[in-house]
Amino acid sequence: GPVVAACQDIIVLIPQWLIIILIIGAHYAIVFHLEVPGCPMGYLGPGGIQDNGDFRRCVGGATGYVDRMILGVNHMYQNPTENEVYKSGAFEPEGIVGCLLSVFQVFLGVQAGTTLTFYQEWKDRLKHWLAWGTASGIIGAILCLASKEEGWIPVNKNLWSLSFVLVTSSFAFFLLSACYFLIDVKFWWSGKPFFYPGMNATIMFVGHEVAYNLFPWHWSVGAMNTHFMQLIEALWGTGLKNKNKFEDKGEHLRNVKNGEVEKSAVAAHAWSEKYLIDTKASLIKQIEKQKELTVWGKIHIQK
Template structure:
């Protein structure tokens, strides 16, 4: 008997994509509620959970997609093609403005980004999964987190100074990004999807693979709850020595976000897959075409910002100022209302694609 699809994974994926769109498309960046912004440096906001949640879900998806696969040339080819598609889509968003074929200035073009990191993490994690059992993968994950902590916290920089985790100072993640990527970064001093910080993000995905292994054998939700609690305790404890930090994807950040992801998945799994409660089905529609909807939302958002309306406005600002800005709303609420409308549009799109049985594989 074929085991039915675990709906809670699709629902959590859809919630994550909707959250990505929500925090990426406020009416105005000058009026955003603090939970919908990233932490300025150390710390954790709800927004900081979104990307690691997605990589965690990528790991679960890798487990179910490749659990019966063997490492053949054809499988490697498919993994590589999918990875290059993700990287290519990310570069497309960074390189092209909507009025093809004009390009951004190459001297300051950002090379990395969300889709590029997903592509890199997917490639490495899928290859590792094809070759190693869950015990080895767990060992690799632990090794990544310990070595990364040691590298960033204890290995002197080339000028002999000891690294720190403060933004005002420097560490190997920031140092290598600055010296390899140069001006091709998101910020002058670091890139949140940088080179070295991509390594612990692989650990986030490997943890997802391990959770996928558990889900495939799960008869009740207690083991998943215990694992989530263990991750949270370990992560918040490690925070005293290696601060929770999304920008450099610290080891404590990996553990804490994996803990919250496991906990939320456990709750949805209990409600949907165990109790068969019709909860969050609307997000499942988005989750079934997650990358496609995320890419479209990013591309259309860029188009809105870059398409002029009159002499002083673009499509985005025109819609926001003329529809959502009202005297009886606060600026923050108006900004949030715009973002919610955008999310509702993509939920509707996801529903239409689902009903028409259109599932675009990237």
């Protein structure tokens, strides 16, 4: 029926979805029902000096407790963001419990890729991605009550909370839809300069580790203690790293107008068909050769 046809990309991943649901359930049970000595049940705060220091050793609640018990304090991140404000001590923002929901977030990416595989029409792909973005955004907003720090499950990157996963995944689905429409459907944009960092992620990471605190990538005006100023600096650094990667938009549009993109697509399609034909012929030869070897082996054994 039409409902089944519209949910093919979900149905094919039902076994994986069952595992993901179990992972989410395990995360919920640990975070909200594990007893942590000296801490309230389901505590999600930074500990330290917050609340007059009543929960000084409760940073991250059960999430931090599990990491301290299994990893040990010396194997955790010693200077987390909450330590700067609340003097909370070591906390691992990418620890054992937080990784459970990072698995869920990665799986949402798998779901997006499955949609790309199952549906050939661009409109169908966009409909599904936009539906996923809307659904995850609504559920995430409900969990955090559409607030910055409130709700049943607040948005918290350090804890990798469920609302954080859903809200950021919602933005990712919408961004994917926009990029797909602009780049692959309308050919209005080539994706530059952003695919350069994506194709050279290791170089970007090493370069950032070496030069993140050096001019001209890094600079400061005043205290630099607002999100706005840090955003400006981050955008400047990102743009500077890619300053030579921009493509002339007018030239790109002329190429599209002249049909060069279409010609390239036709050529690529012809090449892929030839490759498939050659591969099929090669496989047939290998199968025939294997049959000959099998027959020869049987004769040899009989002798």
